[in-house]
Amino acid sequence: MTLTLILTRRTLLRTGLAGAGGLLLPGCDRLIDNPAVRGTLESAEDLHRITQRALGGSALAREYGEAEMSPVFRANGSREVSDPVYRRHFSQGFANWSLALEGLVERPLAVPLHALRTLPQRAQITRHDCVEGWSAIGRWQGPRLATLLDMARLKPQARFLVFHCADLYHGRPYYESIDLADAFHPQTILAWSMNGRPLDEAHGAPLRLRVERQLGYKHAKFVTRIEAVATLAGIHGGRGGYWEDNGAYAWYAGI
Amino acid sequence: MNETPLPPPPPPQTTPRGGDLVLRHRLPTRLWHWINAFALLVLLMSGLMIFNAHPRLYWGDYGANFDHAWLKVGSARTGNSEVGYLEIAGRRWDTTGVLGLWTNPDGQVQRRAFPHWATIPSRYSLAEGRIWHLAFAWVLAGGLLLYLLWSLAARHLQRDLHITRGEWRPAHLWQDVRDHARLRFPAGAAALRYSVLQKLAYALVLFVLLPGMILTGLAMSPATDAWAPLVGEMFGGRQSARSVHFLFAMALVGFVLVHVTMTVLAGPLNELRSIVTGRYRLPRGERA
Known part of the structure; x- marks a missing residue:
């Protein structure tokens, strides 16, 4: 000593x-x-999360007008997916693709893309802030995550939602997770549309998470399966996301 | 670092003279000075690491690779040679070896903006740079808040930094500029008070640059931007706030360079003793 x-x-x-x-x-x-x-x-990350949640509550991220949008929205991370199942769905225009919502839910769901497009929609023009420092403003549209969670009914033990993605980044599966405070936030949507068009592959077709108020790496692209869990331990590296596991990025990315 | 009375305790009615050892900086000032100096060094170097992740600065709310950057650090190949460059408003300077293109200690050519000796960590890691930066941001903000509260309560601001009407007179300001330029430093009791240029410099740091660093830092946080959008708007948007964050950091570097130069010129050991132990030997001189 x-x-x-x-x-x-x-x-x-x-x-x-x-x-x-x-x-x-x-x-x-x-x-x-x-x-x-x-x-x-x-441990400063805990301070950030606690103070931001205490001061911010469920405040909405700033929304912009069409005139304020970035002329070109930079794509980052995986820009294409090599997974054969994904490629087959891609070639079919995702007509037979569906999103799985499972884990700690009363009623597991498989929601086809056309159903996601017909659920009540939210459209928002928001700023995407990358951890690297750049920002881009774009228009996103899709159903609120809360709508799907209400349909599936979370079990009381459920504390986090894990987003499993179709892409491998540097050979490892990409995934992300958020807690219930963000999952039920009004601006947390599953976007199938960007800037008025269906998502392209570089930006995460057919579906990506928008969790405004957090940095870009939380906004999982190519989402295929959402899993409600009680703890993040045991999922891949156990830190709640690809970059959290492989790059020591903070799980709470509000700052 | 104890506060025992200084020998010999000057009787209150007499003014200290050149050669006297006096209490110049109280304990909170000395503590904050060093904590803040260390925090600023860590924040600067980890901040340069974060800058390396996207070495371009923009004005406005958005800004990414396809948008116009007013400042850019990069590398470019012309023919067989490659150069590192700094580009500001379309003008380029060759910075090979320092910015944009440099060699790491293992002899490998690197194409990052700031070199290994200027960043924390020295190897490229945005994640670790952020861990250092965001932890020490609390040290900076907490330290500044406590110091300003103490300075108000202990009347340090009112007594030592308040600029009197007389000091604002152009003739007085000009005289102080001339004294500084000729390196004529006050002696005797006059050396106990800050000159008007010193007051302006310290006020700029305490009330503009340091709070500005904290506010522009917060403006870049997407969570803060949701509940306090005014902070970002104040600076003209997130990318503007990022630019101001960088410019203020450079201004702080400039302040530190001038500050250290002045203490060296004014007598480094005496100045250093005063900010470590609090005791300062008043200079002798004809102006005493």
């Missing part, structure tokens, strides 16, 4: 002194590899 303390203090001292000479970096590189340091720094 004492030894650890001394070492830590020495490390800190060295880091501090080295910093003056512009050599802070190797210190920081080493520090973040220390689980205790990393855990402390990452």
Whole structure:
């Protein structure tokens, strides 16, 4: 214990002194590899989630007019999907495709794309903020996720919704998850339409999640299956999403 | 860092003179100074890492690769040679070796904006840059809030930073500019007070640049933008806020460079002692 303390203090001292000479970096590189340091720094994510939820409640993300839309909406992440089942549906115009909603629900659903288009719709022109720093404004349309959840009736244990996607990113399945606060938010929709046209492949055809108020990587594309779960542990890497597992991005991406 | 009375305690009726050791900075000022300095360094370097993820700046609400960027860092190939460049408003500067194209310690050519020695972490990782940045943002914001509250309560702002009507006079301002340019620093009791340029610089940092960094940072948060859209609108939209965030950061770097230069010119050991222990030896001189 004492030894650890001394070492830590020495490390800190060295880091501090080295910093003056512009050599802070190797210190920081080493520090973040220390689980205790990393855990402390990452716990800021809880502060972000708690303060944003407390101050923001269910506030709506800003919506824009048509004149304010980006002339070109950049596509990011997977721009095409190689999965053979997806390719078959794609060639059929997704006519026989359906979205699965299962897990901790009273009534599992398989909703065809045409049914998603005929459910009550919400259209919103919102700003998509990528974690990298860029933004694009586009128009999204689809049924509210809440509508489908009401149809399937969540079991009381359900706390998160996991969005399983058809694409592999760098060889691993893409997925994302949100909690119930975001799932029932009025602007959380399953968009099949972007800028007045059916989604193209680069932007996540046939269906993508829009979870406004969070960064772009939460907006899962190529969604094929939604799973209601009690915990995120045990799903892929257990941190609730592709980038959370593979890139150490925050699960709460409101900031 | 204790607050024991300084030997010899000056009788209240006499003004301290050149050569006296006086209490210059109180403990909260010294504490905040160093916590803030460290936080700003981490925020700057992790911020440059975040910038590297998308080294382009825009005005307005949206902005991505197909939109017009007013500032851009990148690399370009002409014939057999490749250069790193900084482009501002259409003008390009060759920055090979520092910005846009540089070599990492392993000898590999990198095409990122800021080089390894300027970013946290030194290897490219947007996720880790964000972890550092968003954790230390709380240190910056919490520290600034506590310091400003203390400064008000302890009358530090009113007593030491308040710019009097006399100091606003152009003649006085001009005199202070001339004194600074000639490196004529006050001596004796006059050295206890900040000059008007110092007050302006510290006020700019405390009331414009640091709060501006926090507000433009918040303006970039999609969650904050939902419940406090005014913050983003104040700066003209999210991408404008991102640009201002970057410009204010550069202004803070400029402040630190001037600040450190001035302390070196004014007597580095005495200045450093005053911001570590609080004690400052008043300079002797004809203006005492």
